[in-house]
Amino acid sequence: MTTLDHGKYFTSLPREYYVSPEHFKTELDQVWARQWVYVGHISQIPKRGDYFTFELANESLLLIRDEGDKVNAVHNVCRHRALRLCDKPTGSVRKRLVCPYHSWSYALDGELKTATRQTDGENFDYSDFGLYKVHVDVWKGFIFVCLADEAPKPVASMIDEKSSADMDLIGPTRLKVAHEIVYDAEANWKLLLENGVECYHCPSVHPEFCVVLNAEEMSDYYDRDMVPEVVQGLVIPVKAELDSLSMDGSFVSKKLLGEFDKGVAIPAEFGAGFMTQPGYAWGGFHPDYGMVATTIPISATRTKMLCQWFVHEDAVEGVDYDVEELIKIWDVTNIQDLAIQERQQQGLSSSRYTPGPNSIDQEPGIRASLRLYLDMIGELEDSER
Ligand SMILES: [Fe+2]
CATH class of the missing domain: 3.90.380.10 (Naphthalene 1,2-dioxygenase Alpha Subunit; Chain A, domain 1)
Structure with missing residues (x-):
């Protein structure tokens, strides 16, 4: 039994x-948090800078189209004072994600590019304050994410x-x-x-x-x-x-x-x-x-x-x-x-x-x-x- x-x-x-x-x-x-979760399709973000959000329990994730077919997934939370960066379900950030609170800006892969009036390396390193990344796997256009530190094996292999x-x-x-x-x-x-x-x-x-x-x-x-x-x-x-x-x-x-x-x-x-x-x-x-x-x-x-x-x-x-x-x-x-x-x-x-x-x-x-x-x-x- x-x-x-x-x-x-x-x-x-x-x-x-x-x-x-x-x-x-x-x-x-x-x-x-440990498995692949289906969140959407690549056609939802056809151009570079296009994004959609996906809410999973307490987490808000941002799925952003980068160069070519590359899709990035990051937590939708500014590393400065926690603002939810994108508050619409879908849209475009063009070249940079800019926090509307103090204008901190991030590259499409989440890397911190500018902390307004705070120079990189002076009191902190920009490289320590990129957006938290989420594993993403695009299988034939279908987008899957995994919140864990370590992702399961690739979708294609399963x-x-x-x-x-x-x-x-x-x-x-x-x-x-x-x-x-x-x-x-x-x-x-x-x-x-x-x-x-x-x-x-x-x-x-x-x-x-x-x-x-x-x-x-x-x-x-x-x-x-x-x-x-x-x-x-x-x-x-x-x-x-x-x-x-x-x-x-x-x-x-x-x-x-x-x-x-x-x-x-x-x-x-x-x-x-x-x-x-x-x-x-x-x-x-x-x-x-x-x-x-x-x-x-x-x-x-x-x-x-x-x-x-x-x-x-x-x-x-x-x-x-x-x-x-x-x-x-x-x-x-x-x-x-x-x-x-x-x-x-x-x-x-x-x-x-x-x-x-x-x-x-x-x-x-x-x-x-x-x-x-x-x-x-x-x-x-x-x-x-
Ligand atoms: Fe049924």
């Missing part, structure tokens, strides 16, 4: 893991060859964000993770999704293809006879992605994507569009989920795609899931709740993700290894 394993069955975690601020603090330090080749087919650096929604749920972030790595609930919760999703293959995928890495490939399988993951299974953008736009034949049951865990993000791409969702922990009982819908960078709204149609299937599905997670959170706060048996063949992804989670917080018992 361990936290998860109880003889012939396994469970999720005891209730305090979903409600306690102490557990939440541990998770921020041991899980969220993703299998087939997932990587399939992603190349959709031209992942030639995308644009057609729409974004930030959902907000009164639920612990792990409820979103656990829900996301099983499709046992799909028939009862998602009637629309199940019209187009190959739910059986989705369940098999989490049984067969999940690996104990913080990033991995992912396919969200559409039924073989359909074209895309949309309300009726037809394309929702006329301008197909990547190679498919150039006439390359679409492989049978094509899908590309990636997933991060335990801090959960997932992205699924079809020949015409893709969606990436990243969960953002706010407190023990509150989570945001940023969803981005991607189309070909040259697709024209109103001509090639209609936003409402583009987002519909995922928006409907996300709202259904988050409503379930809020009700689950309400149930979890009952003193009588104890974790029940999960399905070994329908919900194995939960066990896989929670094992990784327990390992990262130092609670995976030796008998379980």
